[in-house]
Amino acid sequence: MSIPKIKRSYIGQLPYDSDLLDGLTELVRREDIKLGRIQGIGATTHAIVAYYDQNTKTYSPLEFDGGMEIVSLSGNVSLRDGKPFVHVHILLSDANGKVYGGHLMKGTKLFACEMTIDEFEGDQLERGKDERTGLFLWKTGQMISDKP
Ligand code: ZN
Numbered sequence: 001m002s003i004p005k006i007k008r009s010y011i012g013q014l015p016y017d018s019d020l021l022d023g024l025t026e027l028v029r030r031e032d033i034k035l036g037r038i039q040g041i042g043a044t045t046h047a048i049v050a051y052y053d054q055n056t057k058t059y060s061p062l063e064f065d066g067g068m069e070i071v072s073l074s075g076n077v078s079l080r081d082g083k084p085f086v087h088v089h090i091l092l093s094d095a096n097g098k099v100y101g102g103h104l105m106k107g108t109k110l111f112a113c114e115m116t117i118d119e120f121e122g123d124q125l126e127r128g129k130d131e132r133t134g135l136f137l138w139k140t141g142q143m144i145s146d147k148p
């Protein structure tokens with residue numbers, strides 16, 4: 001399996017006290033990134049992540065008030081309703097190094113964040129409601145590859 005070629009890469013930081021998910025979404029929409037990979041590290045002053053309950057098909061939020069390290073931020077950019085859409089998961093650690101994580105939600109405020117976004121060339125992935133999981137997954141079950 002191979003991944004598409006990188007068209008552009010961005011590296012930089014998001015502002016203090018900004019909303020992490022909103023900041024990433026604004027950036028990919030401003031730069032018109034339709035397919036990409038997001039990675040990052042940093043720290044939060046308040047974080048909201050969610051756990052997806054596969055039985056009830058609902059997200060249960062978990063909140064972390066106070067400083068946490070962003071040990072890892074990992075996700076992607078694809079299209080939902082025709083617009084660039086960010087899907088990111090995050091690992092956070094506390095003062096004892098204990099790690100928590102989940103699906104990043106709006107409301108996560110940054111202390112600092114250094115991130116990289118790679119935009120890929122070629123085809124696009126569009127999200128749509130998947131009845132079996134209740135999630136908005138990629139409509140195609142196929143892989144996108146850099147091989148013709
Ligand atoms: Zn998720």
